[in-house]
Amino acid sequence: MALDPAFLDELRARTPIASVIGRRTKLVRSGRNWKACCPFHGEKTPSFYVYDDHFHCFGCGAHGDVISFVMQSEGRSFPEAVAELAAQAGLDVPRATPQQREADQRARDLTEVLDLVQAAWMRRLHAPEGRAGLAYLRGRGLADETIAAFGLGWSGDGRGSLLAELQPHGVTQDLLLQAGLMRVDEDGRPRGELFFNRVIFPIRDRRGALVSFGGRILGDGQPKYLNGPETALFSKRRTLFGLDRARAAIRAPRPRGAPPVELVVAEGYMDVIALHQAGFPGAVAPLGTALTAEQMEALWQIAPAPILCFDGDAAGQRAAVKAAETALPLLDVNRTLRFCTLPEGEDPDSLLRARGAGAVAALLDGASPLGHVLFDLLTAGVRDPGPEQRAAIRRRLTEVAALIGDKALAAEYRATLLDRFFATYRRANAGPGRRGGKGPNGGTHGGLNGGARIEAPAIPPAAPFAAGDAAQERMRILTAILLRHPDILPEIEDAYCRLDLPPVLARVRAAVMDLAAGGDLGGAEDLAARLDAAGLAGDRALALAADPLPLALSAADTLMAVEVRQEWWHFYALLNVRQFGEDVRLDTERLCAGTLDAKSWASLRTRLLAWESLRRGDTLTEDA
Template identity: 50%
Template sequence: MALPPAFLDELRARTPLPGLIGRKTRLAKSGRNWKGCCPFHGEKTPSFYVYDDHFHCFGCGAHGDAITFIMRADGASFPEAVERLASEAGMDVPKPSAQDAARDRRVRDLHAVMAVAADAYHRRLFLPEGRPALDYLLRRGLTERTIRDFALGWAPGGRGALAADLRAEDITEAQMIEAGLLRRGEGGDPPRDFFFARVMFPIRDRRGRVIAFGGRILGDGQPKYVNSPETPLFRKRMGLYGLDLAREGAFRGAPVVAVEGYMDVIALHQAGFTGAVAPLGTALTAEQLEELWRLNPEPVLCFDGDAAGARAAARAAEVALPLISSERSLRFATLPAGDDPDTLTAKRGSGAFQAVLDAARPMAEALYGLVAEGRPAVTPEQRAALRHRLTGAAGAIADKALSAEYRRVLLDRFFAASRRPQSGGRPPSRTLPRPAIAAGPVQAERARMMFAVILRHPWLLPQVEEAVGLLDLPPGPATQLRDALLASTVAAEPLDSEGLIAQLARYGVEDAVSWALAPIGLPLAARAEALPGEVEEGFWHFFLRLRGEAELIEDQQDALKALAETNDPSAQRRLILVSEALDALRRGEGASGASGDAA
């Protein structure tokens, strides 16, 4: 009795393979994966690799998932292996019902139906009736080996031909309808073929089982491509064309790249890009992105170099943003105008497509253009709208730390673009620019004063440690002191200034402490007798001057919102401090403004 696929998928997800396999053989980290000597055959040089969801030995060919490993390593049956892993994962093995058994038998039967249908279509491609389709594929540059590897076929134009082929294998009409091979007749008419006079592309799942078909008409008729209807085996938004072959390609180090069409996938595999896949006639879905990430943490999405390609890339980014994390992202590649992967490799060879992949941009770099694409940002209203779109895109990322990084990157680029001279506008001012002030020493001095306030008033640290931890500080004593302060905040009791400095000595930052407390130019807030209000105001004064323009603008918006909601004097003071810091930054405040109210 087969177990529900969802249960088995969760069981595999809850069973870390390196830990399981590491009980039998010693594993060492190898990039993102693990490797060791194969536990199934004697070897001295490691050729056994462990990936996120499977293992593979390049010596003896052993291959499988966690369940397979237990069966092979311990001689367990499938139910025994499942029971053992479920017990370790804290899961209960589902008890089958009569309905479950019937459904599983039907699904197994449908897989068999689709396998027979694929064989029938493939066989007909090499018969005289399929000669026009075979000639079409050969003209498109496919070799006979590629045609056989992808099991391409031909759905005949004569009605009832496929049904006749399948009836000879004891497949019923009802099974053909359920598998999506026949359409139900209307008004008492008999069922008719779903695919008629089309080149056939079998669609397979991760395990290589045929679950559906795509059919392309010869000539210029419409629709050019038709996919199987949704069936118990096939959900269009869940799968990827070429997924089973791309898994093997990815395991052997091929880049994972999602392109638009079936012929693009086939042409790329033939050109050596064996990690190529394509969505099934739809825009890329969240489920398909999850499949891509199972193959590679940073797959490439490849789009046409026209307006439609830009729109498709923007839609894909919108779907992906809530799902990305520090462990998985995307890269975006753009094809030369007028080319797709099929025509590009046919005309200019695999090197041309490799150049496209080499030029692929990380998502953080590509996102600005995808959000701003084709929309002017000249007037204040247009610029405000663009800024809202950019912050909205960053805000869609569920990982808060990553969201903040994206917001910073996008707004930095927004303000840089805003400062760029615009052609056709008013001529640039002839006023001589003010000499630039070196930012490094100014920022270091501001950091010194901020830390002096904390060191003299340690009660402040629990309130501000998170904010300090997010600052971009100049390297050297500022960064050393910040790291030591954050590491020291686990003390059971509040510390006074001397106690905190003594605790920091354990981290070897005495020189950094001396740097921070050097008396020259220290603010009044760093005096021991400063009042709490003076201490807090002094800290935020220097903290805000260590922020960038984009961050200060966001701080100002947050402060405005807080003041509107609470009408609290502290919120008003916070808004004043942020606005002063932003004005100082835009004026190019120098070292003279860094010391604040000196003692």
């Protein structure tokens, strides 16, 4: 049967072609694309190139998309290749049922309806009734060629004239309703046209097919911008305005020496259209909502590092933070985001009209990678935070880094964020006599990680722990074990940093992490001396004052009968037994699925032993 083109597009979008081809031949980066020796003919010099959605061999002429690659490389038929890729992508191949054939026909009917509506609205824009809309668009600096290229229109007064105009073409009120062009009452019955007295912006999918409309009202009416509802053709969270044009521009051959077309995400219709007109044809925008995971996947199908260019106001800042948080679980070493910061109060459209394309080009050229701006996004507005705020910020930073699914990349982000944290809130604020950071003239005070010893000012005695608080006592024991056995830090670091420690222990932890960020912590005695030199002798003594002492602390530096790491995880588990058990269960499943490496298995083994000890009711101290 003929498969629905929308299903095939979804399949291609969910199946990165580079990952499929990379299973059969070694790919290496070539600019924003990949190249390899062709798997279809013998060659020593790579002439096989893989782009965002197709491949081409300049040696033998092999060409196609991810489906045709599976067909050619594995000798499969089209249905077999589709079935294989759909199973890998978690999609069900549509069956040739009467209902499916009816749905396909309905989609074709709706597409024809939308095309007829757009043609009618384009005519109205240039008729007397659309005079105000045309004046608005020209007043925003759009040329008539741009207005025509984007198919902009005018909806009219919405009093039934659209239906009357299209009825000779077989368009009914029900078809307009299914196409998302009618308002409905509480019972779902149509009660008038959705768009009236609005400038119209056609919305197209990545193939360029018309799927819906957006409209801007003139004057002070609300809502200022209105998008069509979800329909059989239109999913707001999967669609980006201008993606079809941006995709074509990025894929188009460029003159030798010409810079590549950047994929730029702006906030609105007018931003995208103004950017295209000014020579930035890679501009797209979400449809009045925050960027979704599906939209980011669509962006990464075209470019590995799109630029987010949000408005320079508080709303734009919030949109940038939201986009970063949405992107983090999806990042890997081959796809990320860049951020372009606009002047406060400006958007791309206003900036182009005020300062020209050169100013926008300079801002885009200076776009910063997500790893460089994430700290600033998460700490915007924070000034001179106290200890509690610093602890909260640090916890937030580690939690955000932990969102990244790629563990190696997550570790790099975490290290980068904590480096910025220490540089901003500790070293940069250290005054004379404090260790770390730079002085007012840029000179370096010998940091915690080396240099001459400088006595720190006395720190007021720490407040005692809450009496009878078992959780705080266990946190103190965890800290004490680490201080006596700092070599365990790499294994327990993430878990330890997620704890909401009391201030005394939080200061010790921050200093230990500061030292770790600069290199090896050394042994227990060396660590103690460096903490004391930083003015934390009193805090360190309180952390080591656990009574009764766990066996790992009462021993010298040998493990004796108790394995230190197991004991640390034992006390950690006691803070939240149920959550610890769930974490161990999930990591065990990952191990069985083959997604844990040897290092991760070593950590899991220790936690399993601690978990078994808890299940048996074993205790290592009276406090446990």
